[in-house]
Amino acid sequence: MLRELIIAGCGGFVGTAGRYLVGKWSAGMWHGSFPMGTFLVNVIGCFIVGLFFGLLENSRVMTPSQTVLLITGFCGGFTTFSSFANDMWILGNKGNWGVFALYLSASVVLGILCVWAGRAIIR
Numbered sequence: 709m710l711r712e713l714i715i716a717g718c719g720g721f722v723g724t725a726g727r728y729l730v731g732k733w734s735a736g737m738w739h740g741s742f743p744m745g746t747f748l749v750n751v752i753g754c755f756i757v758g759l760f761f762g763l764l765e766n767s768r769v770m771t772p773s774q775t776v777l778l779i780t781g782f783c784g785g786f787t788t789f790s791s792f793a794n795d796m797w798i799l800g801n802k803g804n805w806g807v808f809a810l811y812l813s814a815s816v817v818l819g820i821l822c823v824w825a826g827r828a829i830i831r
Contacts, residue, residue, distance in 0.1 A: 712776045719781020727786050741807050743795040746788050747815060753787035754819040758826020766830050 730752070731745035738744040760779050764770045770778070792815060799808040 712773070715773055715776045716781040716784070719777040719783075720785035721781075723782040723785025723787075725785075726782075727788060741799075741804060742811060743792075743799075746791045746795055747811065749786055749788050750792055750815055751818045751822055753783055755822035755826045756786070757783050758823035759830060760826075761823075762827040762830025765827075 727749050730749050734745040734748055757779065760770070760775075760783065764775060764779075796808060796812060799805075799811065
């Protein structure tokens with residue numbers, strides 16, 4: 709179990725660093741009230757999870773260690789549902805209901821579509 713914990717932590721470090729970089733990049737590119745950094749990492753993360761689970765389920769090419777590294781570690785560190793929930797709370801608290809509805813619906817719909825696309829590519 710300690711070995712898997714270390715593997716997951718390494719993947720998490722890379723995912724978290726990627727999340728940080730996407731956030732910094734998007735903050736410089738996007739200046740509206742829409743939380744673009746969190747949105748991007750969640751949508752990209754959903755696509756990557758779809759790819760990894762597609763590999764795991766369809767071709768069985770991922771070892772248990774790779775699954776822990778890539779799905780649990782990297783994707784867990786990269787995606788930001790807790791930040792998403794906090795962004796939603798902030799938008800609602802400010803009464804910014806239009807952006808709230810757009811962000812919620814776009815995140816869920818595009819997230820599901822990206823998981824589907826990742827799995828479809830592997831098939």
